[in-house]
Amino acid sequence: MAPNRYHLCSSFIFLLLPLFLQFYSGKCDLQFNYYSGSCPKAEEIIKQEVEKLYYKHGNTAVSWVRNLFHDCILKSCDASVLLETVKGIESEQKSVRSFGMRNFKYVGTIKEALEKECPSTVSCADIVSLSARDGIVMLGGPRVEMKTGRRDSQESYFSDVEKVIPNHNDSISSVLSLFQSVGIDAEGTAALLGAHSVGRVHCTNLVDRLYPTVDTTLDADYAVYLKGRCPTPNPDPKQVEYARNDRETPMILDNMYYKNILNHKGLLGIDQQLASDPRTAPYVQKMADDNDYFREQFSRAIVLLSENSPLTEEQGEIRKDCRYVNTN
Ligand code: HEM
Numbered sequence: 001m002a003p004n005r006y007h008l009c010s011s012f013i014f015l016l017l018p019l020f021l022q023f024y025s026g027k028c029d030l031q032f033n034y035y036s037g038s039c040p041k042a043e044e045i046i047k048q049e050v051e052k053l054y055y056k057h058g059n060t061a062v063s064w065v066r067n068l069f070h071d072c073i074l075k076s077c078d079a080s081v082l083l084e085t086v087k088g089i090e091s092e093q094k095s096v097r098s099f100g101m102r103n104f105k106y107v108g109t110i111k112e113a114l115e116k117e118c119p120s121t122v123s124c125a126d127i128v129s130l131s132a133r134d135g136i137v138m139l140g141g142p143r144v145e146m147k148t149g150r151r152d153s154q155e156s157y158f159s160d161v162e163k164v165i166p167n168h169n170d171s172i173s174s175v176l177s178l179f180q181s182v183g184i185d186a187e188g189t190a191a192l193l194g195a196h197s198v199g200r201v202h203c204t205n206l207v208d209r210l211y212p213t214v215d216t217t218l219d220a221d222y223a224v225y226l227k228g229r230c231p232t233p234n235p236d237p238k239q240v241e242y243a244r245n246d247r248e249t250p251m252i253l254d255n256m257y258y259k260n261i262l263n264h265k266g267l268l269g270i271d272q273q274l275a276s277d278p279r280t281a282p283y284v285q286k287m288a289d290d291n292d293y294f295r296e297q298f299s300r301a302i303v304l305l306s307e308n309s310p311l312t313e314e315q316g317e318i319r320k321d322c323r324y325v326n327t328n
C-alpha cells in the first residue's frame, strides 16, 4: 500500500517514543504523495480528468470548489456529500443548503478513470480535495499543494447539513465561529469567501435582498440589474433563474470579489457583511488591493479546510462508486 509512510512514521516514533507518541500519532494521518506506491499516477489522472471536463463544461471546475466546502466543513472531508439517497442513506445533496450544486455525475468520470488504473485504491474524499485543487488552477487561482490519504465515510449527515452549512443570510459572527471551530481564522475565512468570485446564485437565495424593499447595503443600480435577473419575489425553484457572482470575470478565481463587495455589489447577505464587519473589513480591503495576498491566504485556508478531521488508516473505506457505500 504505502510502505514509505509506515517506515517513516514507525522509525520516528520509535526514536522519540515517550515524548512524541501522542503528538506524532496525529501527524501521520495525511501525507504528501500518499499514492506514490499504490497508484503513482493518481494525482496526474485526476488533474487530466479535471482539465478535460473543464474544456467540455467549464462550470465543473466551479463545482469542485463548492464540493470541497460542503464536504469538509460538515464533520470531515470524507466524501459524504457524494452519497446518493438509497435505503438507509439520505443524500446531503437533497438539503436546501445544497441548492444549485451540480456536476456530481462528472465526479464519476474522474473515479472511473482512477478505477481503471488502480481499482479500489483512491478515495472519493481525495477526489473531492484534489479536484478542487486542480479546478482552482483551471479558474486561474493559485496552485495549492495538498496531502492525501483521506478515506470515505460510510454514512451521510443529511440531518446536520442545515445546522452546519451556513445560509445566505446568516450572520458573519456565526460564520466566523463556524470556521474558527475548524481552525480557520477571520483572515482565512475572508479569503475562502473569495470563492464567490466564480459561479452563480439562484434567485431563491437573492430575493430577500430585493423584495419587498431593496437592502440598503446593496448598490442601487446593481439592485435594478439583479431585479431584472430575478423579476419576482417568489421564484419557482424549478426555474433556472440566477445571477452570476461576478459580472466582469465570472469564471476567474481572483480578487474581483473583494472589489465588488467594497462597491456594494455582493450577491449574498454574507458577502456584503464580510466587507462591513470590523473583524473582516481590513482583510477585504487588503485582498481587493493585492491579488497575490488574496492568493496566498486563499491557498493557506483551502489547505486547512481540506484537512478538517479526515478519516484515515482503518477508518471508513475506499468506495468503489462515489455515490454509494460499498456493499460487502
Ligand atoms: C460561509 C458562508 C457561505 C455561504 C452562506 C455560502 C452560500 C452560497 C450560496 C447561497 C450559493 C449559491 C447557490 C445557488 O443558488 O446556486 C453559493 C455558491 C457557491 N459557493 Fe458558497 N457559501 C459560503 C462559503 C463558501 C466557501 C467557503 C466556498 C469555497 C471555498 C464556497 C464556494 C461556492 C461556489 C464555488 C459557489 C458557486 C457554485 C456554482 O455556481 O455552481 N462558498 N454559496
Ligand SMILES: *[C@@H]1O[C@H](CO)[C@@H](O)[C@H](O)[C@H]1NC(C)=O
Binding pocket: 167, 169, 204, 205, 208
Ligand atoms: C433567511 O432566508 C430564508 C429563505 O432563504 C428564510 O426562510 C429565513 O427566514 C431567513 N432568515 C433570516 C434570519 O432572515
